[in-house]
Amino acid sequence: EAQVTQNPRYLITVTGKKLTVTCSQNMNHEYMSWYRQDPGLGLRQIYYSMNVEVTDKGDVPEGYKVSRKEKRNFPLILESPSPNQTSLYFCASSLRRRSTDTQYFGPGTRLTVL
Amino acid sequence: ELKVEQNPLFLSMQEGKNYTIYCNYSTTSDRLYWYRQDPGKSLESLFVLLSNGAVKQEGRLMASLDTKARLSTLHITAAVHDLSATYFCAVEPTSGTYKYIFGTGTRLKVLA
Numbered sequence: 315e316a317q318v319t320q321n322p323r324y325l326i327t328v329t330g331k332k333l334t335v336t337c338s339q340n341m342n343h344e345y346m347s348w349y350r351q352d353p354g355l356g357l358r359q360i361y362y363s364m365n366v367e368v369t370d371k372g373d374v375p376e377g378y379k380v381s382r383k384e385k386r387n388f389p390l391i392l393e394s395p396s397p398n399q400t401s402l403y404f405c406a407s408s409l410r411r412r413s414t415d416t417q418y419f420g421p422g423t424r425l426t427v428l
Numbered sequence: 429e430l431k432v433e434q435n436p437l438f439l440s441m442q443e444g445k446n447y448t449i450y451c452n453y454s455t456t457s458d459r460l461y462w463y464r465q466d467p468g469k470s471l472e473s474l475f476v477l478l479s480n481g482a483v484k485q486e487g488r489l490m491a492s493l494d495t496k497a498r499l500s501t502l503h504i505t506a507a508v509h510d511l512s513a514t515y516f517c518a519v520e521p522t523s524g525t526y527k528y529i530f531g532t533g534t535r536l537k538v539l540a
Contacts, residue, residue: 347528356516356532357471364526372527404470411526416461416473417518 316341318420320405326426327395335390335423337405344410346388347417350374350401357404363388364411395427430455432519434531442539444506449534451500451517459520460493460500464513465533471516475502507538 318339327333339346347362349372359372363382377399379391388407392399405420431454441447451460459478463471475484477493477500484491488511490503500517518530 349530354532357518357530359527359529362526362528370526373529406471412459412520414476414478416476417528418473419463419471421470 316418318405318407318418320403320420320423322423323421324424326428328428329396330394333392333395333425335392335403335405335425337388337390337420338386339388339405339407339418340386341407341409341418342385343407343418344385345408345413345417346382347372347406348378348380348388348390349404349406350399351404351422352401360390360403395425397427399425400427401425430519430521430525430527430529432517432529432531434515434517434534436534437532438535438537440537440539441504441507443508446506447504449502449504449515449536451502451531453498453500453517453519453529455498455519455529456495456522457498457519458495458522461518461520461528462491462500462502463516463518465516466513474515504536507536509538509540512536512538 344365348360349357361380363369403423406417408417433452462474475491480495482493488505514533514535516533
């Protein structure tokens with residue numbers, strides 16, 4: 315089944331404790347992306363990757379890191395989480411930029427930073 | 429600044445009625461996407477609009493794109509309760525950035 319998976323689905327942590335949210339897709343997509351969703355703000359892009367080893371900042375990259383060492387995986391790293399990073403996070407992938415297809419979204423990770 | 433604005437933000441409507449959600453964007457784009465999100469769930473793709481004048485229909489939903497006006501509409505015909513959800517539009521700018529820009533969403537509630 316074609317899908318985007320994220321882990322964990324729920325995470326409660328404390329300020330300053332490094333964490334990684336994994337994202338994996340099995341569709342051989344080139345473009346992958348991370349979003350955060352906050353009430354009243356819609357989805358805001360954190361980072362995106364055009365392909366392996368090619369990443370760039372989205373609109374809200376502060377406090378986040380990413381890497382793309384393999385085509386299928388695009389982990390999101392919070393080196394020192396803070397309470398303002400409490401949010402719902404989505405990973406998404408698409409075949410490539412400006413393809414005729416849509417983005418496919420993972421199930422989401424709800425993160426709470428105390 | 430690249431902006432995508434949806435209106436209304438909230439919409440409560442009776443079953444059987446028609447309504448339109450608007451998505452205005454500030455950048456040059458020939459690609460626009462509509463998604464649906466149910467409470468506590470992920471985003472599900474509804475429509476991909478790839479050119480000026482594109483129109484797509486699925487059941488009671490019809491989406492259109494006017495790239496010259498930088499406007500997309502999502503029209504709901506004879507609403508039913510199952511259409512209650514949050515609807516997002518997203519724009520893929522033609523040049524200058526490789527980002528996707530999402531609107532803030534329209535929360536639709538269809539009352540029986």
